[in-house]
Amino acid sequence: MSEECYRESSNISEVEKAKSFISDNHLEIEKESEKLALLSNSVRLKIVLLLKNFNKLCVCDIGEILEVNQSAISQHLRKLKDGGILNKSREGLTIYYFIDEVNNPDLIGLLEKIFLFKE
Known part of the structure; x- marks a missing residue:
């Protein structure tokens, strides 16, 4: 079986819309991709899940x-x-880490959907 793509007709309009979508959202895609890459490490993902809970x-x-x-x-x-996923604050001598939810609402929403957090 060949791995080449064959189509009976080209949908040039949809392809152009898709290219435009990627181009228009390039910066946001890169930013979120970097965050997701950080969470691909199991220890970092566990840290974020702990802080979410x-x-x-x-x-x-x-x-x-x-x-x-x-x-x-x-x-x-x-x-x-x-x-940009976490932030920190000092209380006396102790530094506490927490999720920067203001700058990561989509990421937090995704984690909530994946892990079914209960509020």
Whole structure:
């Protein structure tokens, strides 16, 4: 069986609309693609899922929950923060991480659909 594409007639108008759609949304596609790539790592995905369920956690909490050393957790948190998925706040000596839901509503909505979170 050949892998070439054969069609009886070309739908030039639909192809042009599709090209325009990709072109018009290129920047948003790239931005969201980078976020999804960050979440392709299971530890980072677990961190985001934990923060979705528990709102804010510190490095120590996350390391203990996932049984991963603090240095590795810190590196994952930095990548998620640099990628615009997380934010952080200081309370006394403790730094807490949380999901930046304002800048990630679509991403959070997607995670909610995939993992069926209950509000």
